Amino acid sequence: MVFLDQVRDACAFPFVVTSDARTIAEELAQPVHAIPPESGLHVFDPAQNLWCRAVDLRWLADPTERDTLVAAVYRVRGQRPTELELVPFTANAHTHLGLFRTADHPARLEFSAS
Numbered sequence: 001m002v003f004l005d006q007v008r009d010a011c012a013f014p015f016v017v018t019s020d021a022r023t024i025a026e027e028l029a030q031p032v033h034a035i036p037p038e039s040g041l042h043v044f045d046p047a048q049n050l051w052c053r054a055v056d057l058r059w060l061a062d063p064t065e066r067d068t069l070v071a072a073v074y075r076v077r078g079q080r081p082t083e084l085e086l087v088p089f090t091a092n093a094h095t096h097l098g099l100f101r102t103a104d105h106p107a108r109l110e111f112s113a114s
Protein backbone atom coordinates (compact mmCIF):
# COMPACT_ATOMS: atom_id res chain seq x y z
CA MET A 1 0.00 0.00 0.00
CA VAL A 2 1.83 3.03 -1.30
CA PHE A 3 -0.13 5.39 0.92
CA LEU A 4 0.96 3.50 4.05
CA ASP A 5 4.58 3.64 2.92
CA GLN A 6 4.28 7.39 2.36
CA VAL A 7 2.83 7.92 5.84
CA ARG A 8 5.50 5.67 7.37
CA ASP A 9 8.25 7.62 5.62
CA ALA A 10 6.76 10.89 6.91
CA CYS A 11 6.66 9.57 10.48
CA ALA A 12 10.17 8.08 10.57
CA PHE A 13 9.28 5.60 13.32
CA PRO A 14 8.26 1.99 12.87
CA PHE A 15 4.65 0.91 12.44
CA VAL A 16 3.39 -2.45 13.60
CA VAL A 17 0.61 -3.62 11.27
CA THR A 18 -1.84 -5.76 13.24
CA SER A 19 -4.43 -6.31 10.51
CA ASP A 20 -4.61 -5.81 6.77
CA ALA A 21 -6.50 -7.63 4.01
CA ARG A 22 -9.55 -9.69 4.96
CA THR A 23 -11.85 -11.92 2.98
CA ILE A 24 -15.55 -11.18 3.31
CA ALA A 25 -15.83 -14.14 5.71
CA GLU A 26 -13.00 -12.76 7.83
CA GLU A 27 -14.66 -9.34 7.85
CA LEU A 28 -17.93 -10.89 9.02
CA ALA A 29 -16.06 -12.66 11.84
CA GLN A 30 -14.88 -9.34 13.27
CA PRO A 31 -16.65 -8.24 16.49
CA VAL A 32 -17.47 -4.99 14.73
CA HIS A 33 -17.60 -5.14 10.96
CA ALA A 34 -18.64 -3.05 8.01
CA ILE A 35 -22.22 -3.24 6.83
CA PRO A 36 -22.41 -4.46 4.15
CA PRO A 37 -19.15 -6.35 4.74
CA GLU A 38 -17.82 -5.69 1.24
CA SER A 39 -17.85 -1.96 2.02
CA GLY A 40 -15.10 -2.47 4.60
CA LEU A 41 -11.79 -1.07 3.46
CA HIS A 42 -9.94 -4.14 4.75
CA VAL A 43 -11.93 -6.41 2.43
CA PHE A 44 -10.35 -7.87 -0.62
CA ASP A 45 -12.22 -10.00 -3.09
CA PRO A 46 -10.50 -10.18 -6.47
CA ALA A 47 -13.62 -11.75 -8.02
CA GLN A 48 -15.42 -8.46 -7.30
CA ASN A 49 -12.37 -6.34 -8.11
CA LEU A 50 -12.16 -5.28 -4.45
CA TRP A 51 -8.72 -4.62 -3.04
CA CYS A 52 -7.67 -3.98 0.54
CA ARG A 53 -7.44 -0.27 1.23
CA ALA A 54 -6.81 -0.24 4.99
CA VAL A 55 -4.50 -1.41 7.73
CA ASP A 56 -4.71 -1.45 11.48
CA LEU A 57 -1.63 -0.27 13.31
CA ARG A 58 -0.74 -1.17 16.87
CA TRP A 59 -1.79 1.67 19.14
CA LEU A 60 0.98 4.21 19.57
CA ALA A 61 1.55 4.70 23.29
CA ASP A 62 3.55 7.88 22.77
CA PRO A 63 1.27 10.91 22.30
CA THR A 64 3.91 12.72 20.29
CA GLU A 65 4.08 9.80 17.85
CA ARG A 66 0.27 9.79 17.62
CA ASP A 67 0.31 13.49 16.79
CA THR A 68 3.02 12.90 14.18
CA LEU A 69 0.96 10.09 12.64
CA VAL A 70 -2.22 12.16 12.38
CA ALA A 71 -0.32 15.11 10.91
CA ALA A 72 1.42 12.81 8.41
CA VAL A 73 -1.88 11.27 7.30
CA TYR A 74 -3.37 14.68 6.58
CA ARG A 75 -0.22 15.93 4.86
CA VAL A 76 0.33 12.83 2.71
CA ARG A 77 -3.26 12.18 1.64
CA GLY A 78 -3.58 15.27 -0.51
CA GLN A 79 -7.09 15.23 -1.98
CA ARG A 80 -7.58 11.51 -1.34
CA PRO A 81 -10.30 10.74 1.23
CA THR A 82 -8.99 8.87 4.25
CA GLU A 83 -10.64 6.93 7.02
CA LEU A 84 -8.70 7.43 10.23
CA GLU A 85 -10.07 5.74 13.32
CA LEU A 86 -8.54 5.93 16.78
CA VAL A 87 -9.40 3.00 19.05
CA PRO A 88 -7.42 3.63 22.23
CA PHE A 89 -9.27 1.98 25.10
CA THR A 90 -9.44 -1.79 24.71
CA ALA A 91 -7.18 -4.79 24.43
CA ASN A 92 -7.72 -4.27 20.71
CA ALA A 93 -6.32 -0.73 20.84
CA HIS A 94 -5.22 0.30 17.38
CA THR A 95 -5.29 2.97 14.74
CA HIS A 96 -7.21 2.16 11.57
CA LEU A 97 -5.95 3.88 8.47
CA GLY A 98 -7.64 3.53 5.11
CA LEU A 99 -8.19 5.19 1.78
CA PHE A 100 -11.72 5.19 0.41
CA ARG A 101 -12.23 3.50 -2.93
CA THR A 102 -13.84 6.52 -4.58
CA ALA A 103 -12.40 10.01 -4.64
CA ASP A 104 -15.78 11.60 -3.93
CA HIS A 105 -16.25 9.78 -0.60
CA PRO A 106 -15.99 12.18 2.33
CA ALA A 107 -12.97 11.70 4.56
CA ARG A 108 -13.72 10.48 8.08
CA LEU A 109 -12.10 10.83 11.48
CA GLU A 110 -13.59 8.46 14.03
CA PHE A 111 -13.04 7.48 17.62
CA SER A 112 -14.17 4.09 18.77
CA ALA A 113 -14.11 1.99 21.91
CA SER A 114 -13.97 -1.30 20.00
Ligand SMILES: [Zn+2]
Nearest residue numbers: 054055056096
Ligand atom coordinates in the same frame (compact mmCIF):
# COMPACT_ATOMS: atom_id res chain seq x y z
ZN1 LIG B 1 -9.25 -1.39 10.47
